[in-house]
Amino acid sequence: MTRSRAGFDTVSIRALTKDYGVTKALDGVSLDVREGEFVSLLGPSGSGKTTLLNILGGFDRPTSGQVFFGSTDVTLLQPHLRDIGMVFQNYALFPHMTVEGNIAYPLRARNVGSAEIARRVADALTLVELAGYQTRRIGQLSGGQKQRVALARALVFDPKLILLDEPLSALDKQLRESMQIELRQLHAKLGATMIYVTHDQREALTMSDRIAVMRSGRIEQLGTPTELYNFPRNDFVASFVGESTLVPLQRSDGGSVSLGTSRLRTGRPVPQDGPIALAVHAEKLILDSPGEGEDWNRFDGSVSDVIYQGESVKISVRLDDGASVGLRQHCHHRSMSSLPQVGSRVKVALHVEDTILVPCDAESVPQAHAA
Amino acid sequence: MILLERFHRVAIASTVALILLFLTVPVLIIFPVSFGDSASLRFPPPGWSVRWYQAFLGSRQWLAAASTSFEIATLTMLIAVPIGTAASYGLMTCRMANARYAYVLLMTPMIVPIIIIGVGVFAVFSKMGLVGSMWALVLAHVLLAIPYVLLTVGAGLRSFDMNQEMAARSLGVNRAKAFVTITLPQIRTSVFVAAVFSFLSSLDEVVVALFIARGETTTLTREMFMSIREQVDPTIAAVSSILVSMTVLLAALAYASQQRSARRAQGA
Amino acid sequence: MSATINSFQQRIDRADNAAELARAGRREQWGLVALVLPAAAFVVALMVIPLVWLFWQSITDQSGALTLMNYVRIFTEEGTLATFQRTFVASLMVTAICVVLGYPVAFLAAVSKPRTATIIMVLVLIPFWTSVLVRTYAWLVLLQRTGLVNQFLTWAGVVEAPLALVHNLTGSVIGMVHIMLPFVILTLYSSLTQIPADFGRAAASLGARPGRVFRTVIFPLSLPGLVAGSVFVFVLSLGFYITPELLGGGRTVMVSMLVQRNIDLYFQFGSASAVAFVLLAATLLILWLADRVVPLGKILADR
Numbered sequence: 001m002t003r004s005r006a007g008f009d010t011v012s013i014r015a016l017t018k019d020y021g022v023t024k025a026l027d028g029v030s031l032d033v034r035e036g037e038f039v040s041l042l043g044p045s046g047s048g049k050t051t052l053l054n055i056l057g058g059f060d061r062p063t064s065g066q067v068f069f070g071s072t073d074v075t076l077l078q079p080h081l082r083d084i085g086m087v088f089q090n091y092a093l094f095p096h097m098t099v100e101g102n103i104a105y106p107l108r109a110r111n112v113g114s115a116e117i118a119r120r121v122a123d124a125l126t127l128v129e130l131a132g133y134q135t136r137r138i139g140q141l142s143g144g145q146k147q148r149v150a151l152a153r154a155l156v157f158d159p160k161l162i163l164l165d166e167p168l169s170a171l172d173k174q175l176r177e178s179m180q181i182e183l184r185q186l187h188a189k190l191g192a193t194m195i196y197v198t199h200d201q202r203e204a205l206t207m208s209d210r211i212a213v214m215r216s217g218r219i220e221q222l223g224t225p226t227e228l229y230n231f232p233r234n235d236f237v238a239s240f241v242g243e244s245t246l247v248p249l250q251r252s253d254g255g256s257v258s259l260g261t262s263r264l265r266t267g268r269p270v271p272q273d274g275p276i277a278l279a280v281h282a283e284k285l286i287l288d289s290p291g292e293g294e295d296w297n298r299f300d301g302s303v304s305d306v307i308y309q310g311e312s313v314k315i316s317v318r319l320d321d322g323a324s325v326g327l328r329q330h331c332h333h334r335s336m337s338s339l340p341q342v343g344s345r346v347k348v349a350l351h352v353e354d355t356i357l358v359p360c361d362a363e364s365v366p367q368a369h370a371a
Numbered sequence: 372m373i374l375l376e377r378f379h380r381v382a383i384a385s386t387v388a389l390i391l392l393f394l395t396v397p398v399l400i401i402f403p404v405s406f407g408d409s410a411s412l413r414f415p416p417p418g419w420s421v422r423w424y425q426a427f428l429g430s431r432q433w434l435a436a437a438s439t440s441f442e443i444a445t446l447t448m449l450i451a452v453p454i455g456t457a458a459s460y461g462l463m464t465c466r467m468a469n470a471r472y473a474y475v476l477l478m479t480p481m482i483v484p485i486i487i488i489g490v491g492v493f494a495v496f497s498k499m500g501l502v503g504s505m506w507a508l509v510l511a512h513v514l515l516a517i518p519y520v521l522l523t524v525g526a527g528l529r530s531f532d533m534n535q536e537m538a539a540r541s542l543g544v545n546r547a548k549a550f551v552t553i554t555l556p557q558i559r560t561s562v563f564v565a566a567v568f569s570f571l572s573s574l575d576e577v578v579v580a581l582f583i584a585r586g587e588t589t590t591l592t593r594e595m596f597m598s599i600r601e602q603v604d605p606t607i608a609a610v611s612s613i614l615v616s617m618t619v620l621l622a623a624l625a626y627a628s629q630q631r632s633a634r635r636a637q638g639a
Numbered sequence: 640m641s642a643t644i645n646s647f648q649q650r651i652d653r654a655d656n657a658a659e660l661a662r663a664g665r666r667e668q669w670g671l672v673a674l675v676l677p678a679a680a681f682v683v684a685l686m687v688i689p690l691v692w693l694f695w696q697s698i699t700d701q702s703g704a705l706t707l708m709n710y711v712r713i714f715t716e717e718g719t720l721a722t723f724q725r726t727f728v729a730s731l732m733v734t735a736i737c738v739v740l741g742y743p744v745a746f747l748a749a750v751s752k753p754r755t756a757t758i759i760m761v762l763v764l765i766p767f768w769t770s771v772l773v774r775t776y777a778w779l780v781l782l783q784r785t786g787l788v789n790q791f792l793t794w795a796g797v798v799e800a801p802l803a804l805v806h807n808l809t810g811s812v813i814g815m816v817h818i819m820l821p822f823v824i825l826t827l828y829s830s831l832t833q834i835p836a837d838f839g840r841a842a843a844s845l846g847a848r849p850g851r852v853f854r855t856v857i858f859p860l861s862l863p864g865l866v867a868g869s870v871f872v873f874v875l876s877l878g879f880y881i882t883p884e885l886l887g888g889g890r891t892v893m894v895s896m897l898v899q900r901n902i903d904l905y906f907q908f909g910s911a912s913a914v915a916f917v918l919l920a921a922t923l924l925i926l927w928l929a930d931r932v933v934p935l936g937k938i939l940a941d942r
Contacts, residue, residue: 383746476679483686490689596775607776
């Protein structure tokens, strides 16, 4: 079912605000999504991502701002005229209809002929790997199957845009991960523009071309997964994406930065003013010193916890200057044979290119204790 | 939730049995009385006969009253259910802050004592010269039925997943079509129960009928009331047993469909 | 590579767009409100406006001048005051009896297996759905001098001569209890079944015997439903007309009968309205007081 998506390019969101009384659900959000792109809206609950999706779908009206499909202003356009597909968290399938009835619904609404309907329903079911399921009742389906039917229903009429509101969060972990990959493949095959809401950063990283990290109604950062992961713009993005610890840093004269007593070297840009923190990715920290050299920042500390988690071990280290960091190490014979004990003294190293500095709010980072 | 000792269980069960007897005997006693061959309500009656049924079915007055009551009940149902359902849907989906007050307003016919409503309706219709008109009674009964339709259909709407309507609209149908094709089929049990209730409540309504129904438009309930007060004859028993049988049948239908839909919802 | 936006442009978009959006939003909301209007029209035209008119009648006399005489007469006329008292006392009696009789039934239904519970509830629902008139008539038959109840009592030797069980207050109360009992049972049943079964089990696992579990866990948690049911029945009894009229024998006059007589016999809207409004005020006051103790709306709506 690969089709060309002619006649519709970008989805543009311009300065959207949404007020509920005194609460600002959206506080000036702007975003351009290119044709065929997979963009995730990532953020905690209350960040405004679902509100944004509802506005895109036409079910909510912004307080101000505009939404464009291509060059058409659709801000005031009714949902049923927007020609978009929506997939909901709880599937929202019609239980009083069969699978065929559900998937054919949008086609019937568009007065498609019955022969054509049958063909397209069959195609859609094949696409989501549920060929032959036309006559099943919704109540007979498993969670994963329901989600596929919901997808098929949202795709069968070749919508210009597909909105997905945490569609996988009701599924268990294994199923969720396999569906993520399937969705990504589906997206590649169809070439449709997809906007995906999730609070799961791993999910967003797996599936997206670009991610918009949202907090309190604003987009904190918009970028590719690599950009967000390796070049977070502030402490919120750094702590939300990836498994990282935030360690407050002190500035000294001469523009240098230090963690407690150790001066930090970094190959990264240093934020100009204001309080800064070190965003440490657990997998970037290395136990013991890999030889001498200017390329590494080294810290001393003692192990406070060792947690075996199957494919990796999480080691908590309390640095001598008070900060606590988490370190993740993959398990293979060599690393496991040299696992440190709780309480033992260790050296921890971080490459200068992995030394990410981010501006932070004074309150959002736990203060370092005096050793 | 609680493991009762045997003694307590027996004691409670026997008490409850007696109370249930108290509740059901009066309803059941109507039937034997209606078949009794005695004009003086003696029980047990001296003999059995169907003369009271014949009296009812042969009396033009009783039959006219019955047919009027049925007409009024049907009209009440046909009006109250649509406007009540529409009101319920509107209140549930509109996002105005004052919706709560509208809801309370629509519930008031259930709270105000019916004698007061009766007087009020009588006052209005006597000013308009409509006392004794069938439509006056229909309108009054619709007023009384509205809160119950709202409660029943409201409960149905609340347990319905509105996301389905959103999904339908995203798939290309407008709100009205989404309601008709998606929502209505799934709340049809609530609507059915509301319809049964509107019908039965109108059929059994006494107080307002006493005020408004006159002469030609006398209702079954009015005739029965007068008959009971003047202690006429057991024809009332025959009428009552027919009424009760019908009521129980309809109520059982409503109850059964409610149970079925509840079971379906669990299984789905 | 973040989305850049001209902040000047942003301000312009915000200004002229908000008004248009607000207008569209309002239009949609009023469309939905239109769905509520027919029902609201009924309630306003047939209840609110008449009530206002009745109130006006109650505070004016024949010539149209404002007066509180109608209300004063309620409290000064012996008969009227006695009627209010009688109604109040009778309603209290009915409520109390309903609670005492209703709780065991609701309780048993709540703790029984689903099959038994269904049977019990069906036996409660049948009288509930039966016409009040029919039930009242049935009690007339049962309570008369030669009726079943008296026959049973004399046969069992409990009394020597048949008791006057009808055409008096006793008959009214018995009839009203029969009408009101299902309400209490249904409300209580709903309340009891909402108590999670785990609560009782938790209490038992902590060492409480069934009596204590009931006293300390189940009964307190059923109180909201109990209060709601009692209040509802009490308020209903206050304004009840049919049963007291037919079973009271004309001697036990209740408030509702007073209103009816004033209209039907004397066509005096003034005094009838005054009595009616005192009844309404009492009803609303009791409901309001009860609502402060217990969330009435939620409980009664979930029946």
